[in-house]
Amino acid sequence: MALQVSSRPAFTRAERAFTRAEPDARRASLVEACARVLAREGVAGCSVRAIALEAGVSPGLVGHYFSGIDALVAETYAHIEAQVSAAIDAALEAAGSDPRARLEAFVTASFAPPIASGELLATWIAFWSLVRSRSEIARQHDEQYARFRARLEGLLAECGMPEPQLRRAAIAITALVDGLWLELCLSPQAFSAEEAGAIARQALAALTSSGR
Amino acid sequence: MALQVSSRPAFTRAERAFTRAEPDARRASLVEACARVLAREGVAGCSVRAIALEAGVSPGLVGHYFSGIDALVAETYAHIEAQVSAAIDAALEAAGSDPRARLEAFVTASFAPPIASGELLATWIAFWSLVRSRSEIARQHDEQYARFRARLEGLLAECGMPEPQLRRAAIAITALVDGLWLELCLSPQAFSAEEAGAIARQALAALTSSGR
DNA sequence: GCACTTGTTGTACGAACGTCCAACAAGCAA
DNA sequence: TTGCTTGTTGGACGTTCGTACAACAAGTGC
Secondary structure, three states: OOOOOOOOOOOOOOOOOOOOOOOOHHHHHHHHHHHHHHHHHOOOOHHEEEEEEHOOOOOOHHHHHHHOOOHHHHHHHHHHHHHHHHHHHHHHHHHHHHHHHHHHHHHHHHOOOOOOOHHHHHHHHHHHHHHHHHHHHHHHHHHHHHEEEEEEEHHHHHHOOHHHHHHHHHHHHHHHHHHHHHHHHHOOOOOOOOHHHHHHHHHHHHHHHHHO | OOOOOOOOOOOOOOOOOOOOOOHHHHHHHHHHHHHHHHHOHHHHHEEEHHHHHHHOHHHHHHHHOOOOHHHHHHHHHHHHHHHHHHHHHHHHHHHHHHHHHHHHHHHHHHOOOOOOHHHHHHHHHEEEHHHHOHHHHHHHHHHHHHHHHHHHHHHHHOOOOOOOHHHHHHHHHHHHHHHHHHHHOOOOOOHHHHHHHHHHHHHHHHHHHHOO
C-alpha cells in the first residue's frame, strides 16, 4: 500500500505509483471501489478516505471527479442497477420467445446471483437514504422505478394481459419482487433465494390468471 | 435554548433547567427525539448532539441511557414498530369478526396514516443499515419479521386457507405490502396510498382464491 | 529537448463527531 | 438542617470527517 512513507514531505515520492488514467476509467474505478467499500463496511464505513484507499488513490482525487459522496453513491447505484438490468436482459434472452417463459425468467433472475446478494443491500440503502433530501436523486429513483415497471408491463402485455390491468399488475409484481429481495437480504434465514423465486412465480400465476 | 452561555464554566448555571426525570420517561423522550430528528434530517443528520438538542438535554445524557447511536436507533425502531402494530390491531378490532374483512383491514391499515408516512422511512433505513453488521440487531429484525408474518398467517388461516399454503402466502403478502410501502415512500408520485391499498387488496384476492 | 497542460498527490485546516468525566443540583434519609 | 445518592450538565479530548490547495509528475505539442 506504500502509505507509511507519508511522514516525508512531497518532494521524494518515487515509491508511489503515479498513473494517469482515462477520465472514464478513473471514474469507473472509483465507482467500483465505492461499491466494494459499501459491501464490506456498510453505509457507516463509506467515506472519501475509505473509498480512496480502496481504489489505491489519494483522497483528493475523489473530489476531483465527484462533487461529494452523494454523487458518487448515486453513480454507484446507477452502475449496479445497470448490471442488474443487464443480468435480467440476459435471462430474458436465454428464456427464448415464449412470453410466459420470459415473464417467469424475469422474476427468477431477480433472485439469482448477482442480483440477490446481500452485498448490494448497503448500496441500495445508501441510495435510499438520499432520496428524500436530494431532489435530483429522487428523480433518478423515479426514472429507475419507471424503467423497471415499464419493462414488466411490456412482458405482461406480451402474455396477453389487457391494457387496463397492466399498470396495477406491474406495480404489484414490482413491489412483490422488491419486498422479497429486501427481506431476503435482511433475514436470509427466513426463506431461501430459491424459495423466493418460487413464491414470486406462484404469485405471478395467481395475479395473471385472475380476471381483474 | 440557553446555549450561548456556554463560555462560562460550570459553577453558575441557574439559567438552565435541571429536571430529574423517571428513567423510563427519559428514555422515551430520547427515543421520540431520535424519531423526530430522523424524520426531519434523515439518517445523515442523526447524531448524538442533534438528538440531545432535540430532546432539550445535554449530549452527555444520551450516553448515560444508551450505549451508542446504534442502540438508540434500534429502540426507536422498536418503538415505532410497536405503534404500527398497535394501529393494525386497532384496524383489525374495528373490522369486526368477519375473517375476510379483518384480512382486508390488515393491508388497508398498512397504507393509512400513521404507517404510510415518508417520515418513518429514515428510521427504517437507519435500522436496516445496521442489520448486516450487528448480530443483535439482525435478531431484532428477525423477530419483528416473524411476528408480522405470524399474525398474517393467523388471519389467512381464519379465512380458511389450508395450512400447507399459509407460509408462502404470508411471505408473499408481507413482501407485497413492504414493497408497496417502500416504493410509496421513495416515489410518492408513482401511485397514491389509496391506490397502494387497492392494489394490495386486489392481489390479496388473487392470492387467496387461487387453489395453490 | 523544452515549455505547457493537467491528472494526481499529500498534507493542512476547520468542523463535527462520540466519548469521557469532574462538577453540580435535586431528591431523599436521618 | 445535614449528608448522601444519583441524574444531569457542559466542556475537554482525541478522532475522523470533507474540502482545499500548493507541489509534483506524466503526457503532449513544439
